[in-house]
Amino acid sequence: MSANSSQPIRVALAGCGTVGTGVLRILVQRGDELYARSGLRFEVAAILERDPTRPRGVAVPHARFVRAPDELDELLVDGSVDVLVEVLGGTDAARHVALAALEKGLPVVTANKALIAIHGRELFDVARRHGTCVAFEASCAGGVPVVAAIQRGLIATRINAVYGIVNGTCNYVLTEMLEKNRSYAEALGEAQRLGYAEADPTLDVDGTDSAHKLAILALLALGADLDVGAIDVEGIQSIHQADLAIARTLGYACKLLAIGLRTDAGLSLRVHPALVPLDHPLARTRGVTAAAVFLGDAMDQLVLSGSGAGSLPTAGAVVSDLVEVACGNARRDFERLPIFREPNRAPPFVPAGDMEYRYYLRCFVDREPNAAAITNILASARVDVDTRTRPDADSVVLITRRVREDDLRAAVAEVRKLVPEPPPVVLRFVEPNGE
Amino acid sequence: MSANSSQPIRVALAGCGTVGTGVLRILVQRGDELYARSGLRFEVAAILERDPTRPRGVAVPHARFVRAPDELDELLVDGSVDVLVEVLGGTDAARHVALAALEKGLPVVTANKALIAIHGRELFDVARRHGTCVAFEASCAGGVPVVAAIQRGLIATRINAVYGIVNGTCNYVLTEMLEKNRSYAEALGEAQRLGYAEADPTLDVDGTDSAHKLAILALLALGADLDVGAIDVEGIQSIHQADLAIARTLGYACKLLAIGLRTDAGLSLRVHPALVPLDHPLARTRGVTAAAVFLGDAMDQLVLSGSGAGSLPTAGAVVSDLVEVACGNARRDFERLPIFREPNRAPPFVPAGDMEYRYYLRCFVDREPNAAAITNILASARVDVDTRTRPDADSVVLITRRVREDDLRAAVAEVRKLVPEPPPVVLRFVEPNGE
Numbered sequence: 001m002s003a004n005s006s007q008p009i010r011v012a013l014a015g016c017g018t019v020g021t022g023v024l025r026i027l028v029q030r031g032d033e034l035y036a037r038s039g040l041r042f043e044v045a046a047i048l049e050r051d052p053t054r055p056r057g058v059a060v061p062h063a064r065f066v067r068a069p070d071e072l073d074e075l076l077v078d079g080s081v082d083v084l085v086e087v088l089g090g091t092d093a094a095r096h097v098a099l100a101a102l103e104k105g106l107p108v109v110t111a112n113k114a115l116i117a118i119h120g121r122e123l124f125d126v127a128r129r130h131g132t133c134v135a136f137e138a139s140c141a142g143g144v145p146v147v148a149a150i151q152r153g154l155i156a157t158r159i160n161a162v163y164g165i166v167n168g169t170c171n172y173v174l175t176e177m178l179e180k181n182r183s184y185a186e187a188l189g190e191a192q193r194l195g196y197a198e199a200d201p202t203l204d205v206d207g208t209d210s211a212h213k214l215a216i217l218a219l220l221a222l223g224a225d226l227d228v229g230a231i232d233v234e235g236i237q238s239i240h241q242a243d244l245a246i247a248r249t250l251g252y253a254c255k256l257l258a259i260g261l262r263t264d265a266g267l268s269l270r271v272h273p274a275l276v277p278l279d280h281p282l283a284r285t286r287g288v289t290a291a292a293v294f295l296g297d298a299m300d301q302l303v304l305s306g307s308g309a310g311s312l313p314t315a316g317a318v319v320s321d322l323v324e325v326a327c328g329n330a331r332r333d334f335e336r337l338p339i340f341r342e343p344n345r346a347p348p349f350v351p352a353g354d355m356e357y358r359y360y361l362r363c364f365v366d367r368e369p370n371a372a373a374i375t376n377i378l379a380s381a382r383v384d385v386d387t388r389t390r391p392d393a394d395s396v397v398l399i400t401r402r403v404r405e406d407d408l409r410a411a412v413a414e415v416r417k418l419v420p421e422p423p424p425v426v427l428r429f430v431e432p433n434g435e
Numbered sequence: 436m437s438a439n440s441s442q443p444i445r446v447a448l449a450g451c452g453t454v455g456t457g458v459l460r461i462l463v464q465r466g467d468e469l470y471a472r473s474g475l476r477f478e479v480a481a482i483l484e485r486d487p488t489r490p491r492g493v494a495v496p497h498a499r500f501v502r503a504p505d506e507l508d509e510l511l512v513d514g515s516v517d518v519l520v521e522v523l524g525g526t527d528a529a530r531h532v533a534l535a536a537l538e539k540g541l542p543v544v545t546a547n548k549a550l551i552a553i554h555g556r557e558l559f560d561v562a563r564r565h566g567t568c569v570a571f572e573a574s575c576a577g578g579v580p581v582v583a584a585i586q587r588g589l590i591a592t593r594i595n596a597v598y599g600i601v602n603g604t605c606n607y608v609l610t611e612m613l614e615k616n617r618s619y620a621e622a623l624g625e626a627q628r629l630g631y632a633e634a635d636p637t638l639d640v641d642g643t644d645s646a647h648k649l650a651i652l653a654l655l656a657l658g659a660d661l662d663v664g665a666i667d668v669e670g671i672q673s674i675h676q677a678d679l680a681i682a683r684t685l686g687y688a689c690k691l692l693a694i695g696l697r698t699d700a701g702l703s704l705r706v707h708p709a710l711v712p713l714d715h716p717l718a719r720t721r722g723v724t725a726a727a728v729f730l731g732d733a734m735d736q737l738v739l740s741g742s743g744a745g746s747l748p749t750a751g752a753v754v755s756d757l758v759e760v761a762c763g764n765a766r767r768d769f770e771r772l773p774i775f776r777e778p779n780r781a782p783p784f785v786p787a788g789d790m791e792y793r794y795y796l797r798c799f800v801d802r803e804p805n806a807a808a809i810t811n812i813l814a815s816a817r818v819d820v821d822t823r824t825r826p827d828a829d830s831v832v833l834i835t836r837r838v839r840e841d842d843l844r845a846a847v848a849e850v851r852k853l854v855p856e857p858p859p860v861v862l863r864f865v866e867p868n869g870e
Contacts, residue, residue, distance in 0.1 A: 026591055036658070036780070038590050039771040137588055143734055145588020152587055153572055153580020155473050156461055156754030157747075223471070281716070281740075289735055298747035299578055300724055305716075306737030312592075313734045319591030327771055329764045336474040336762055345471070 009326040010045035012081040013063075014072060014097045015088035016056060019111050019138070020049075022315025023085060024058040027322075038323045045081050048072045048088070048097065069093050073100045083325055085318060086110040095119050102126045102134070107330060109321040111138035111314055114203075117212035120219070120226045124340050133334035135321035140213045141166055141290040143313025144306040145320070150220045151333065154294065154302075161295040161434030162221040163259040166213040168288030168308045169197040169204035170236050170256040174273075175286045178244040178253075184237070196288055196309070206235035207256065207271040214258035214269055219339055221294065222260050224267050225346035232352035234272040243362060243425050246391050247275050250360075250399070253283035254427060261434050266348035268355055274430040275360055281305065295434055353406035358386070358429040361398045361408075363415055364422050371396045374415055381411035399429075444761045445480035447516040448498075449507060449532045450523035451491060454546050454573070455484075457750025458520060459493040462757075473758045480516050483507045483523070483532065504528050508535045518760050520753060521545040530554050537561045537569070542765060544756040546573035546749055549638075552647035555654070555661045559775050568769035570756035575648045576601055576725040578748025579741040583755070585655040586768065589729065589737075596730040596869030597656045598694040601648040603723030603743045604632040604639035605671050605691040609708075610721045613679040613688075619672070631723055631744075641670035642691065642706040649693035649704055654774055656729065657695050659702050660781035667787035669707040678797060678860050681826050682710050685795075685834070688718035689862060696869050701783035703790055709865040710795055716740065730869055788841035793821070793864040796833045796843075798850055799857050806831045809850055816846035 011027065013020055026034060027042045035041050044063045052065040064080075066072050075081055084101035086108055088094045094115045098108045103126060110116065116123070116136050123134050137147040141164075150159070165171050169191050176187035188205065191197040203209050211231045218224035236256050247254045252275035261268040276283045281303045285291040290308025293301050307313035324330040334340050361378075365371045374396060378385055384401040391397055400408070412424055446462065448455055461469060462477045470476050479498045487500040499515075501507050510516055519536035521543055523529045529550045533543045538561060545551065551558070551571050558569050572582040576599075585594070600606050604626050611622035623640065626632040638644050646666045653659035671691050682689045687710035696703040711718045716738045720726040725743025728736050742748035759765040769775050796813075800806045809831060813820055819836040826832055835843070847859055 030593070033593065034591055036773055039773055143592070143731075144737060145584045148583045148587035149580045149739075152583035152759065153752060153755050155758050156469055157578070157751035158465070158468065279719075281719075284714075284716075284719075294741075296578075296748070296751070298745060299751070300742040300745075300748070302579060302739075302741030304584075304737075304739055306729075307735040310733060310735075312732055316592035316731070316734070317588060320588050323590050324587065327767055329767070332762055332764070338471055338474055 008041040008043040010082045012046040014048040016049040019087040022311035105130045107325045113139040113212040117215040133331040138317035142308040158297040159221045164292035167210045207233040210258045210271040218260035230349040231269040266350045268350045356402045359400040360427040362425040383411045443476040443478040445517045447481040449483040451484040454522040457746035540565045542760045548574040548647040552650040568766040573752035577743040593732040594656045599727035602645045642668040645693045645706045653695040665784040666704040701785045703785045791837045794835040795862040797860040818846045
């Protein structure tokens with residue numbers, strides 16, 4: 001598909017929630033403005049929405065409404081649509097409509113990180129077989145143009161690490177817990193009331209959403225294969241308000257980070273709560289803002305931060321993909337870029353246990369002698385402790401030197417033989433170089 | 436020009452200084468790596484350099500060396516080159532070689548902000564007439580991919596303001612003055628010793644370099660016409676260490692900002708030292724780091740920061756343009772995007788005197804009664820003063836409410852009738868919304 005003459009590009013929009021409504025606002029209400037910037041015109045030809053009567057504040061007189069993915073399939077075959085925008089969320093219906101479009105040779109634009117992270121390789125293969133493409137600028141960081149930055153401006157730059165805050169719900173919860181002394185449950189409830197978190201926020205708080213985004217960022221920036229299963233994932237569910245406060249007194253902020261790192265042994269991909277110095281840009285990333293740091297050869301840290309979610313910013317990213325698709329850039333890049341066709345060339349993944357970190361370890365002390373006993377356990381487990389503090393009578397905080405993750409895990413297992421419950425709080429320090 | 440089959444793209448490199456050497460390192464020493472990321476191969480076919488014997492640490496066995504722009508012209512006509520990379524700096528020879536290439540239908544990639552800001556419209560017109568294009572990712576912020584971000588990821592986003600720190604020399608000088616209590620002259624000397632500032636740093640410190648970059652950013656982000664003359668420019672030459680220290684006690688950092696703003700009356704483009712709150716990302720941008728903030732519709736501030744200069748980061752941006760040129764994206768975008776062909780559609784510029792700011796005004800007091808007299812002058816000139824302090828016996832600092840620039844200038848003229856020398860230090864506060 002490529003734009004020619006003055007015919008508008010006909011868009012099928014699958015999904016009309018927050019992002020979909022934003023896409024409608026840009027395409028329908030701001031068509032002239034978009035043309036003035038991009039030189040292209042678009043027309044919304046079809047909309048898949050379960051409830052077409054729901055008010056969305058944008059009149060779309062020429063669009064055909066369908067209620068089920070199967071009905072959309074018919075519009076994709078009859079030649080009345082040039083491109084599919086998938087903003088349904090989830091993976092089942094999204095995969096169905098995306099495959100249906102690609103198999104008809106229609107390009108697919110999606111904001112759906114789970115779809116790309118889990119089914120990306122399948123979609124890429126089908127797209128290539130049918131001479132079309134998949135574009136996903138909005139999938140990693142909403143309105144922050146990380147895909148454009150990596151695939152365009154940084155295509156000639158050797159990127160050694162990418163790490164950042166890519167889940168707004170978690171960052172909002174951690175920010176509220178620290179700044180307003182709220183408990184995890186209170187902060188999460190507030191996030192739900194404000195619409196930042198889903199009714200079931202599990203995939204946000206357990207790190208799954210961040211892992212999906214990391215898989216995509218690592219594909220683009222590090223040439224990693226799309227493999228969510230290779231990512232070591234921890235969420236924020238066991239973070240206590242006390243740990244955030246203690247970390248701050250130590251000069252650190254606790255953030256849920258997605259980290260992709262190129263090491264001599266291969267790629268390390270991880271999602272976990274991490275302690276970053278208070279003067280680091282990620283420490284200052286508050287609320288639902290998303291931020292990504294790129295480290296490259298002889299390059300200062302490149303930081304991109306902005307609206308990680310939200311209707312118009314994310315829709316802007318979706319429509320930027322529509323422009324790339326309509327002018328043919330997306331398809332040609334898709335054909336040309338090795339990452340879309342050569343997963344077997346991807347570097348190997350490094351086992352999580354082989355990585356080294358400095359650790360923050362808060363162990364609970366049920367009886368006073370155990371405070372000293374815990375220190376001894378660590379010493380005999382080859383875990384060097386740098387500093388040891390007693391923030392309160394019930395716990396001891398140990399900051400280790402750099403140790404192998406497997407050694408640390410073994411030491412924690414020993415500690416739990418002494419004090420089974422509650423389990424120690426274990427946080428990694430992440431250095432500005434991403435390690 | 437478009438990449439096909441397995442033929443490498445033949446590059447003529449005009450200039451082999453810091454950036455040119457970086458381009459050679461990426462194209463020659465890392466050709467396989469670049470191919471693995473981009474799917475494209477390049478060959479350096481010609482190098483224009485006055486002194487071809489100068490060691491540059493990269494062997495380029497197949498390149499023809501020429502010493503003068505005229506000699507390069509011959510290589511551009513004989514079909515031995517596919518694209519010109521211009522990294523000479525300056526405008527005369529740069530314009531000569533760029534026009535020579537474009538007139539032969541060869542695309543031009545440049546890192547040269549002065550060339551684009553001053554001669555951009557001429558180059559664009561010649562490029563269009565000859566069916567080719569000009570690309571300039573490295574021109575605004577070195578290794579920070581601002582052009583890719585604006586032209587790709589943000590193409591569908593309504594940008595209302597772009598402002599940032601785009602001159603590393605000035606930011607280094609201001610950072611050193613504040614953090615190390617150095618005088619302006621000492622800090623500038625240090626910047627020269629470290630190679631951040633030219634032997635003649637005039638174009639950096641007087642704001643000209645920032646104005647060139649702002650002209651380009653405003654073209655891309657705000658649809659402004661390329662018109663350096665429409666930019667109100669002040670440099671950092673009259674900033675005192677004392678003002679940086681006083682600003683800090685008030686909760687602000689003083690930075691040389693380039694600011695492009697869309698207002699109801701038109702576009703305001705300005706370069707001047709500005710006071711930004713200490714918790715603003717730009718306040719924390721230290722040394723030679725570049726940073727740009729974009730404000731758009733319903734979008735949190737989007738911040739991009741990183742290596743604004745440096746051999747490999749800037750060369751990475753240049754080579755990213757080579758990739759865009761080689762795969763044909765650059766030419767097609769150049770044909771399609773209205774900003775490259777319709778300067779008459781650009782919004783008007785707003786006169787500087789019509790803008791409103793809060794001002795920091797440090798007036799020197801030669802005789803004690805003048806401190807009160809100055810306050811009275813401002814009051815009668817319709818300049819409302821919010822706070823008034825006496826940092827030392829010799830000066831009074833007045834922070835105004837928002838006032839029109841013309842009114843402020845009139846008031847300062849009155850103050851200078853009372854105390855002609857030294858002239859008051861006048862700094863604008865810039866709010867997070869760019870106003």
